[in-house]
Amino acid sequence: MLHIELTRASCILVLTYIVGLNLKGYSVVEQTHTQTFQSASSEQSQTLRDNVEKALQNYFTHLDGQPVTDLYQLVLAEVEAPLLESVMNYTKDNQTKASTILGLNRGTLRKKLKQYGML
Numbered sequence: 202m203l204h205i206e207l208t209r210a211s212c213i214l215v216l217t218y219i220v221g222l223n224l225k226g227y228s229v230v231e232q233t234h235t236q237t238f239q240s241a242s243s244e245q246s247q248t249l250r251d252n253v254e255k256a257l258q259n260y261f262t263h264l265d266g267q268p269v270t271d272l273y274q275l276v277l278a279e280v281e282a283p284l285l286e287s288v289m290n291y292t293k294d295n296q297t298k299a300s301t302i303l304g305l306n307r308g309t310l311r312k313k314l315k316q317y318g319m320l
Contacts, residue, residue, distance in 0.1 A: 282317045285310075289319065 253276075260272075284303075292298040296314075300307040314320035 285313055285317060
């Protein structure tokens with residue numbers, strides 16, 4: 202099975218962006234994190250989206266006719282695990298704060314932490 206390789210820098214960029222993203226509306230925190238994300242992106246000279254697209258192109262190029270299954274779950278796991286780890290570190294393992302930052306129910310957060318062996 203082939204795996205998509207996301208660089209540590211890409212994961213940090215997505216974490217910075219997602220942690221600041223408020224899907225229910227804009228906030229000062231969101232604007233600050235978005236600015237940080239944009240600054241980090243320009244320093245890297247590529248956006249997270251660009252890196253993901255390149256990783257996927259590389260993945261498909263090297264399939265060599267092999268069937269593909271569960272690609273969505275593969276990509277999600279590559280991003281979700283470091284996201285959870287970084288947010289838990291940021292909140293000093295405070296699940297209530299982490300669930301608020303992530304916009305997840307605390308029970309859902311616990312389930313995901315168990316899924317990735319972080320609890």
